[in-house]
Amino acid sequence: MNAKLEELLMKRYPKIFIQKDMSPQDTCMCWGISTGDGWFDLVDKLCSKIQDSVDRNNGEQVEAVQVKEKFGGLRFYVNHATDEIYKYIYDAENESLDTCEACGSKENVKQTRRGWISTLCKECMEIKDEK
Numbered sequence: 074m075n076a077k078l079e080e081l082l083m084k085r086y087p088k089i090f091i092q093k094d095m096s097p098q099d100t101c102m103c104w105g106i107s108t109g110d111g112w113f114d115l116v117d118k119l120c121s122k123i124q125d126s127v128d129r130n131n132g133e134q135v136e137a138v139q140v141k142e143k144f145g146g147l148r149f150y151v152n153h154a155t156d157e158i159y160k161y162i163y164d165a166e167n168e169s170l171d172t173c174e175a176c177g178s179k180e181n182v183k184q185t186r187r188g189w190i191s192t193l194c195k196e197c198m199e200i201k202d203e204k
């Protein structure tokens with residue numbers, strides 16, 4: 074994710090992304106949010122639901138320990154999560170499989186089958202193939 078979008082998420086959800094300045098020996102969040110820009114809204118909505126659940130239930134603060142793309146899907150790893158929060162994560166990870174990781178489109182989205190697996194819309198797939 075580009076630095077500007079990543080910074081926006083970290084400012085909106087400082088409690089969730091508290092580990093961003095920790096060392097690589099302690100967290101994978103030191104490498105930032107390793108997804109395409111197209112998943113910004115997906116991650117934003119997920120973080121909003123997580124923080125709302127923590128605040129509403131007076132729960133232990135959930136902290137992201139790694140956010141990345143793997144096998145064409147969002148992976149959002151946390152600590153201190155409840156079953157409700159794991160359900161939000163599961164739903165967002167599933168939604169990512171139908172959301173272009175480059176532009177966020179939900180139209181004509183497919184996964185590449187050769188090399189690095191990516192989840193892209195038809196237009197972004199064509200751009201990738203041209204490179």
